[in-house]
Amino acid sequence: MSKKVLGLSFGRKFGNTEVMVKTALMECEKAGDEVQFIRVDDLDIKICTGCISCVVGMVSGRGKGGCPIKDDFHIIDEALMECDAVIVGSPTYVLSPTGRFKTVCDRIGPSHDITFRKAAFQEGIAKNMPLDKLPDERTFKPRVGALVSVGGAMTQNWLSFMLPTMYEFTMSMGIDVIDFHEYFGAMAHEHVLGNEKEMERMKQLGQNIAAALASQSDAERTKWRGEQDGVCPVCHCNMLTVSQDRTFVECPVCGIRGELSITDGKIDAAFSEEEQNRSRLRWEGKLEHSTEIKTCAVGPGQIKDLKELLAPYKEYLK
Numbered sequence: 165m166s167k168k169v170l171g172l173s174f175g176r177k178f179g180n181t182e183v184m185v186k187t188a189l190m191e192c193e194k195a196g197d198e199v200q201f202i203r204v205d206d207l208d209i210k211i212c213t214g215c216i217s218c219v220v221g222m223v224s225g226r227g228k229g230g231c232p233i234k235d236d237f238h239i240i241d242e243a244l245m246e247c248d249a250v251i252v253g254s255p256t257y258v259l260s261p262t263g264r265f266k267t268v269c270d271r272i273g274p275s276h277d278i279t280f281r282k283a284a285f286q287e288g289i290a291k292n293m294p295l296d297k298l299p300d301e302r303t304f305k306p307r308v309g310a311l312v313s314v315g316g317a318m319t320q321n322w323l324s325f326m327l328p329t330m331y332e333f334t335m336s337m338g339i340d341v342i343d344f345h346e347y348f349g350a351m352a353h354e355h356v357l358g359n360e361k362e363m364e365r366m367k368q369l370g371q372n373i374a375a376a377l378a379s380q381s382d383a384e385r386t387k388w389r390g391e392q393d394g395v396c397p398v399c400h401c402n403m404l405t406v407s408q409d410r411t412f413v414e415c416p417v418c419g420i421r422g423e424l425s426i427t428d429g430k431i432d433a434a435f436s437e438e439e440q441n442r443s444r445l446r447w448e449g450k451l452e453h454s455t456e457i458k459t460c461a462v463g464p465g466q467i468k469d470l471k472e473l474l475a476p477y478k479e480y481l482k
Contacts, residue, residue, distance in 0.1 A: 169249045197374055338445075
């Protein structure tokens with residue numbers, strides 16, 4: 165049975181990003197996979213308002229994680245539910261992905277969090293609720309992904325927040341990223357079609373996705389196939405943050421603590437198995453976060469005179 169691969173481009177029509185994503189999709193199609201492509205800028209995707217009705221509905225047992233905003237997001241949602249793999253590409257706008265990319269991530273985030281959806285689904289089944297009132301069961305099938313970052317700058321550090329930020333797309337759904345690639349220096353070429361090295365890399369990325377989908381074991385399916393190992397053994401990114409007391413480092417993507425060392429002039433960071441398991445890219449880390457929200461969230465009524473306290477702000481510079 166063929167697998168379904170979704171390609172999403174946040175770039176211009178027939179621009180570098182779109183062509184790179186489509187090149188990878190072509191390789192998946194050659195391998196026998198079914199492919200779909202969406203140019204996201206063609207869709208009307210409104211910003212998340214932060215109403216949290218998606219999470220409240222799931223936590224309270226009264227909803228399935230749906231969003232009250234009426235726009236074209238349902239097109240992306242259905243494509244994600246149907247796919248077994250997703251390849252996401254975005255150009256670089258001021259060190260990081262496009263605004264529309266972030267908007268889509270905000271809409272996916274809490275509403276598609278796999279831990280919230282799993283708990284709501286299981287509780288609903290226990291109560292004999294109809295399936296159409298529960299989170300989409302397709303949420304829970306395993307998926308793999310690949311990220312493609314594209315930047316015109318000739319120095320790679322002008323793309324510094326790209327790949328770490330792009331993990332926002334795959335994080336909440338638990339999509340296992342098995343490859344990513346960063347194309348910088350695009351301004352030196354009229355189009356990526358004139359850059360044979362980059363085109364070959366995209367072919368390899370597509371082949372890596374196809375190979376992951378054809379794997380017979382979970383370990384083989386989720387293994388890292390990218391060219392960069394990275395300092396973090398989970399997300400394979402090279403970005404680190406230093407703790408406030410400067411005694412340890414953290415991977416800002418995974419949210420896990422590591423010990424910094426320098427060996428033979430090279431910087432390294434060691435992350436224990438326990439820390440790796442609580443990465444927010446993995447079930448344990450996501451569950452840690454959703455449990456924190458469920459147990460610590462404060463409902464209305466805690467501040468008795470909130471309306472009176474807000475009154476001066478409603479009148480100020482209105």
